[in-house]
Amino acid sequence: xxxxxxxxxIKQIFIxxxxxxxxxxxxADYLIKAELVEARSHGLLRLKMYCDRIKKKLINPKPxxxxxxxxxxxxxxxxxxxxGFVSADIAINQAIKNAKKTGIGLVAVNKSGHYGLSSFYxxxxxxxxxxxxCFTNAPPALAPHGAKKSLFGTNPICFGxxxxxxxxxxxxxxxxxxxxxxxxxxxxGEKIPYGVALNKSGKITTNAKExxxxxQLPIASFKGSGLAWMVDILSGVLTGxxxxxxxxxxxxxxxxxxxxxxxxxxxxxxxxxxxxxMREIKRNIKxxxxxxxxKGFSSILYPGERKYKTYKKNLNKDISIPLKILKEMDxxxxx
Amino acid sequence: xxxxxxxxxIKQIFIxxxxxxxxxxxxADYLIKAELVEARSHGLLRLKMYCDRIKKKLINPKPxxxxxxxxxxxxxxxxxxxxGFVSADIAINQAIKNAKKTGIGLVAVNKSGHYGLSSFYxxxxxxxxxxxxCFTNAPPALAPHGAKKSLFGTNPICFGxxxxxxxxxxxxxxxxxxxxxxxxxxxxGEKIPYGVALNKSGKITTNAKExxxxxQLPIASFKGSGLAWMVDILSGVLTGxxxxxxxxxxxxxxxxxxxxxxxxxxxxxxxxxxxxxMREIKRNIKxxxxxxxxKGFSSILYPGERKYKTYKKNLNKDISIPLKILKEMDxxxxx
Numbered sequence: 001x002x003x004x005x006x007x008x009x010i011k012q013i014f015i016x017x018x019x020x021x022x023x024x025x026x027x028a029d030y031l032i033k034a035e036l037v038e039a040r041s042h043g044l045l046r047l048k049m050y051c052d053r054i055k056k057k058l059i060n061p062k063p064x065x066x067x068x069x070x071x072x073x074x075x076x077x078x079x080x081x082x083x084g085f086v087s088a089d090i091a092i093n094q095a096i097k098n099a100k101k102t103g104i105g106l107v108a109v110n111k112s113g114h115y116g117l118s119s120f121y122x123x124x125x126x127x128x129x130x131x132x133x134c135f136t137n138a139p140p141a142l143a144p145h146g147a148k149k150s151l152f153g154t155n156p157i158c159f160g161x162x163x164x165x166x167x168x169x170x171x172x173x174x175x176x177x178x179x180x181x182x183x184x185x186x187x188x189g190e191k192i193p194y195g196v197a198l199n200k201s202g203k204i205t206t207n208a209k210e211x212x213x214x215x216q217l218p219i220a221s222f223k224g225s226g227l228a229w230m231v232d233i234l235s236g237v238l239t240g241x242x243x244x245x246x247x248x249x250x251x252x253x254x255x256x257x258x259x260x261x262x263x264x265x266x267x268x269x270x271x272x273x274x275x276x277x278m279r280e281i282k283r284n285i286k287x288x289x290x291x292x293x294x295k296g297f298s299s300i301l302y303p304g305e306r307k308y309k310t311y312k313k314n315l316n317k318d319i320s321i322p323l324k325i326l327k328e329m330d331x332x333x334x335x
Numbered sequence: 336x337x338x339x340x341x342x343x344x345i346k347q348i349f350i351x352x353x354x355x356x357x358x359x360x361x362x363a364d365y366l367i368k369a370e371l372v373e374a375r376s377h378g379l380l381r382l383k384m385y386c387d388r389i390k391k392k393l394i395n396p397k398p399x400x401x402x403x404x405x406x407x408x409x410x411x412x413x414x415x416x417x418x419g420f421v422s423a424d425i426a427i428n429q430a431i432k433n434a435k436k437t438g439i440g441l442v443a444v445n446k447s448g449h450y451g452l453s454s455f456y457x458x459x460x461x462x463x464x465x466x467x468x469c470f471t472n473a474p475p476a477l478a479p480h481g482a483k484k485s486l487f488g489t490n491p492i493c494f495g496x497x498x499x500x501x502x503x504x505x506x507x508x509x510x511x512x513x514x515x516x517x518x519x520x521x522x523x524g525e526k527i528p529y530g531v532a533l534n535k536s537g538k539i540t541t542n543a544k545e546x547x548x549x550x551q552l553p554i555a556s557f558k559g560s561g562l563a564w565m566v567d568i569l570s571g572v573l574t575g576x577x578x579x580x581x582x583x584x585x586x587x588x589x590x591x592x593x594x595x596x597x598x599x600x601x602x603x604x605x606x607x608x609x610x611x612x613m614r615e616i617k618r619n620i621k622x623x624x625x626x627x628x629x630k631g632f633s634s635i636l637y638p639g640e641r642k643y644k645t646y647k648k649n650l651n652k653d654i655s656i657p658l659k660i661l662k663e664m665d666x667x668x669x670x
Contacts, residue, residue: 073408074438076607103409104441108607131573146635147626159565168568170561202629219555226505226638229623230494233503237615238466240608244622265600272411272443273575280572287579288564291482294537300481303561 001319007032013047013332017054018061023086030085030116036314037307041180042116044321045187048328049251050083058257059083059113065090073102076239077109081257084115088136088262092121096128099266108239109262114138114250119171119307122160125266126167133265134158135235137242139249139258141179143215145225148202150215151245154179155231160304161269163281169304174228175216182208182216183251187324235261336654342367345382348667352389353396358421365420365451371649372642376515377451379656383663384585385418393592394418394448400425408437411574412444416592419450423471423597427456431463434601440465443574444597449473449585454506454642457495460601461502468600469493470570472577474584474593477510478550480560483537485550486580489514490566495639496604498616504639509563510551517546570596 001009007028014024027050034043053059063082067090069075075094079087091109098105115121118134125132138153154175161168173179176196185192186208195204197211205211218224236243241261248258269277289300321329336344342363349359362385369378388394398417402425404410410429414422426444433440450456453469460467473488489508496503511531520527521543530539532546540546553559571578576596583593604612624635656664 070606071438074606103406104439106439106602106606110607131568143629144623144626144635146629146632147623148629149626151623151626157562161568168564170565172555172558172561176555219558220511223507223554226507227492229503229637230505233466233496233616233619237612237619238602238604238607240611240615243615244619246622267441267573269573271405271409271441272445272573276575277572280575280578281568284568284572284579287581288479288482288486291479291484291486292537294478294481294483294533297481300479302564303557 001321003032003319006319006321009329009333010044010047013051013329016333016335017051019054019083020062023061023083026089027083027085030089030120032319033120033311034116035319037117037119037311038314039117039180039307041178041184044325044329045180045184046114046250047325048332051332053113053250053254054083056254058254060257063087067094073098073104074106075108077107079109079112081111081259082113084113084260084262087112088115088121091262092124092132092134092264095132095264095266096125096130099125099130099268100128103268103271105264105266107264107266110239110241110259111257112241112260112262113258114260115262117171118156118158119160119169119304121264122158122169122171123167125264126160126162126169129162129269131162131267131269132158132160133263134160135231135263137232137235137247137261138179139247139253140245141216142175142218142225142228143198144229145218145222148198148215152218152225152228152232153247154216155228155235157227157231161281162278163285163302164278166305166308168281168285168302169307171303172219174218174224174231176219177216179216182211186212188322235263239263336656338367338654341654341656344664344668345379348382348386348664351668351670352386354389354418355397358396358418361424362418362420365424365455367654368455368646369451370654372452372454372646373649374452376513376518379660379664381449381585382660383667386667388448388585388589389418391589393589395592398422402429408433408439409441410443412442414444414447416446416594417448419448419595419597422447423450423456426597427459427467427469427599430467430599430601431460431465434460434465434603435463438603438606440599440601442599442601444599445574445576445594446592447576447595447597448593449595450597452506453491453493454495454504454639456599457493457504457506458502460599461495461497461504464497464604466497466602466604467493467495468598469495470566470598472567472570472582472596474582474588475580476514476551477553477560477563478533479564480553480557483533483550487553487560487563487567488582489551490563490570492562492566496616497613498620498637499613501640501643503616503620503637504642506638509553509559509566511554511559512551514551517543517551521547569598574598
C-alpha cells in the first residue's frame, strides 16, 4: 500500500475511535515508521489492540495530559491513560526543550501505554543534537534471575547520540529477543529460535504459544536481569507508574489501563568539551570501524546504522501488509 | 592483618609516594573496601601498579584538580592525572551536592585513572538517598561486535538506588566474564568456559592464555557490544577523555597517563512522587522476592545484596593478604 494512503487510513481509524486529528496523525506516523524499519511487531500488528483498548475505555482517546514543571531541567507528565505514542511524543519534546535550555533534561511520564520503539523518541533528540536515554517498562515477560515466573518486561535500554551522519541509536531489550517477535511468530504460525524462552514448566521451547505462556530469558542471566530491574525502577518506581510486574499486558489484560511509565534523559553533548565533541565522536566511530573484522563480517556497524539503512531502503516503497491485518483495518474502519 | 594496621600501612606507602595525607587516606579506604567485598582484583593487587605509575610520573601525586561549574546541576572535573580514587571521590561528592540542590546532578571527569569499583561511588550517592549512574571506561579488553581485536574496556554499567535497607547497586561489566577469572584460570591451568573469548586469530578458545592474548567477548553479542560502546561514549567522548581503545592499560602501558574518564548522574528519587518513592521501591523488591524460585535458588537477591553481605561478614575480621603482596608492601614502604 502507498504510504500516504496507509497514513490516511490509519489516521481515519484513530479518528473513528475518538482520537483528535493531531493525535491520530502522531499515532499513524509512529506505526508507519515501525513498518519502515521492519519492526513489524511494533507496527500495524498492534492497531487492533490499540482500538480494542480505546473501545474498552482502557486507553483514553481524549486525555488531559498534564505537564508539571519541576525545574527548568525536570518535568513530570501525567498522561491520563493516553495512547503511549502521544504522551511519549510530548515528553521527548519537553526533554529536548529542557536540555536545550539547561544542558540536561529529565522527563518522567506516568499513566501511559505502550509507545512503540524507544528509538523513535531517541532519534528526535539526536536530530536536535542531543544525547539521550529512553527507558520504558512493559508487561511481565522475563523471569528475574532466580525466579521461574515472569515479572519484568522486556524493558529496553535505549541510548542515542549524534554522529554528524547516521544517528548512533542503541535500542536493546533486556530479553534475548523481542516479545513482539514471539507474538508475530505465534500469529503467523512460525517457530521461535532455540534458547530464548522457557515453557510453563521451565523447559526451553521453540513453540511461540508455549513461550508466551511461559517466560522469556534475559540477556546474560543475572546481568540482564539486573538491567531489566534497573529499567523497571527508572520507568516504573521513579515516575509513579506500575512496576514489579503490575504493568498490564495490552493484548491480554483488559482489567484496567496499562499504566506504563517512561523516562527520558537528554544531555547537550557539547556541554563539557564544546565543538570537540563532534570531532571526537567521529574519530571514535572511525577507530572502531577500522578494526580487523571477525570471520563472516565485512564491516562493523554501530547501533542504529542497520535500522537507518532499512528505513531509507523502504522509504519510497509501498508497504506490504499481511491479508489478516488488511482485514482488521477494514473492520476497524467500518465501525 | 588488622584493618587499622593495614590502613596505616597503605596510607604510609602512598605518603611515601608523595600523595597528600588526605589523598593517601582516600586511597587506603577504597583499597581496603575492595578487599572487604572480596573484589581482590581491585584491591591490594593493584597497590604496586599505582606506585609504579606514580614513580614513572604517569599518576600525578599532587594533582591540581580543577572543578568547573557549568550550572548548579552540571560540573566538569579535570583530574590532572590524579589517581582515580581521589578524583572520583571528589566527583561523586560534587554530583551528590548538585542533585541535592537541583534534583539532578551531572558530573564528568577527564584525565583520571582506574578508580576501583564503580559501586564504591554509587554507594555514597545512595547513602545520601540519591539514585545514581556511574560510568567509566577502561583499557581495551573486548572486541566490538564484528571485530576480532579488543577495543572497548570491560566498561561497567553501574546503577544505584536507595531501598531503605541494603542499597540496590547493579555494577555489571559488559564482558561475559571478568578478566580476573581468565587470569585465575591461567594461573591454575584451568580451561575457561566456551564462548567467552577469542584467540589472536579470532577463533573461540577455552585456553586461558590464548584468551589473554586474544580478546574477550561482550555479553549478548551485539547488545553487549552496543552497551560497551555507549559507556565508551559517555565516559570517554562526552567527558573529554581517551576513548576508542586509547585508554592505556595501567599494568602494561607506561607510555603516558591513562586518561580514563568517568561520568556520574545523580537523581533525587523523590523528585516526581515524593515520599511514595520509598514505599514503592520497597514494594517493588518485595514483589520480586516473593516469586516462585527457580530450581537451585532458595531466594532471589537484588543487585548489591550479596556484595553487602560479604562486606558485613568481613568487616570485623582480619584481612588475609597473600605473601607476594605482603612483600610488595614491605618493598613499597622501604623506599
